[in-house]
Amino acid sequence: MIDDRLIDIEIKLTQQEDAVEELNKVICEQQKRIEQLEAICTALINHVKGLSEAAGEENQAQNETPPHY
Secondary structure, eight states, rough: OHHHHHHHHHHHHHHHHHHHHHHHHHHHHHHHHHHHHHHHHHHHHHHHHHHHHHHHHHHHHHHSSOOOO
16 A cells, blocks of 8 residues: 555656656757847848938938038
8 A cells, every 4th residue: 555655656756757858859959049049130121220220311311401502
C-alpha cells in the first residue's frame, strides 16, 4: 500500500519534471523569437526615421526660393 503510493508520487514527479522541461524549451524559443522581432522593429524604426528625414530635407529644398528670384 505504501509502496503503491510512493510509486504514484514518483510517477507524478517524473511527469511534472517532463512538463517543466518542455515549458522551459518553449520559453527559450519564445525569447529567441522576441529578440528577433525586437531587432526587426528597431531596424524598421531606423528605416522610417531615415525616410522621414530624407522627405523633410526634400520638402525643405522644394520650399526654398531659387537664387534667381
